Amino acid sequence: MKYRVTHTTELIYEARAGLSYNLARLMPRQLPAQNVLGANLRIVPAPQDHLRGLDYFGNHTDYFSLQQPHETLRVTAVSEIEALPREAGLFDEAQQLSWELARERLRADRGAAGIDALQFTLDSPMIVVEEFLAEYARPSFGPGRLLEEAVQDLMGRIHQEFKYDPEFSSIATPLEEVMAHRKGVCQDFAHLAIGCLRALGLAARYVSGYLETDPPPGKERLVGADASHAWFSVYHPGRGWLDFDPTNNQQPAERYVTVAWGRDFADVTPLKGVAYGGGDHELKVAVDVERLK
Secondary structure, eight states, rough: OOEEEEEEEEEEEEEEEEEEEEEEESSSSOOOEEEEEEEEEEEEEEOOOEEEEEOTTTTTEEEEEEEEEEEEEEEEEEEEEEEEEOSOOOOOOGOBBBBHHHHHHHHHOOOOOHHHGGGGOOBBBTBOOOOOHHHHHHGGGGGOOOOHHHHHHHHHHHHHHHHOOOTTTTTTTHHHHHHHHHHEEEHHHHHHHHHHHHOOOOOOOOEEEEEOOOTTTTTTOOTTTOOEEEEEEEEEETTTTEEETTTTBBBBTTTEEEEESSSSSSGTTTTHHHHEEESEEEEEEEEEEEEOO
C-alpha cells in the first residue's frame, strides 16, 4: 500500500518573535518494510539556516532558524511511503525464546545489535524504572513464558485496563499519574509498556509515526483529521525489534508509517524550538494520512 502523509504544525505568536531556532523530526525512515518514495519539508517564513542530518538514533532531522521578525511559523511535512508486508506472529520453535532467556542473551550479546539494544534497558528522561512498573508487568511475565506472548499479554492488559482520554494528560504527565488514573493517550501507553519491560531487564524503545484510520460508518474521510501516533518495540535476540501498539491492541503492519524512534518521546519530538519574543503562542496541528491508488 502507498500513502501520502501531510503533517502541518502552525505556531501563532501573540506578538512578533524576533528570532527562533527549531529542530524537526518529521521525515520518515527508510526501512525493510517501508520504502520512502519522497519527502519534503515546507517552512514559512523561509528560514535563513536549514541543515538536514541524522541524530544519534538515525532519525532524520531538520534544523532551521528564523532570523527575521515573524508572527507565525508554519511547518508542513509531506511524505509518500510504500508500506510493505511485515513479519507477524510467532516464528518456528528454534526462534522462540522465553522472556528470561531473551534477557540473558541480551546481556551476553557482544554484537553491534545487542550492544545497541542495551541502552534501551536504562532509564531515560521521561521513563524512570520503579517498582510499581515491575509489579504491573509481572502477571504477564510468568516463568518460562515466550517473550512475544508475554509482551502481547501486557499490550492487551494496557488496552483493556486503561481508557484513551486525550483531555487527561500532557507531554509531561508522569507515569505514576497515568497508572493511578488508568487513562491517557498513545504516548502514555507506549511509555507505560516500555517502563514495564525495562523494569524486567528487557530492552524497549519508543516509536513515533502515523496510523491510517477509517472514518466513522457513513461519514466521509476528513482531510487533516488524523494524528501522530506512538507505539513501542521490544528487542528479541536473533529476531531484532518487534513492534506493539497498546492503544489499538495490535502489532503494527502495513497501515503504520514509522517516522522516528528513541528512548522515549523526548528523543523523537516532531517539532521543538525556542523563540525570542512573541509572548504566548497558539499551536495548531493537522495530520492527513491518505491512501494512494
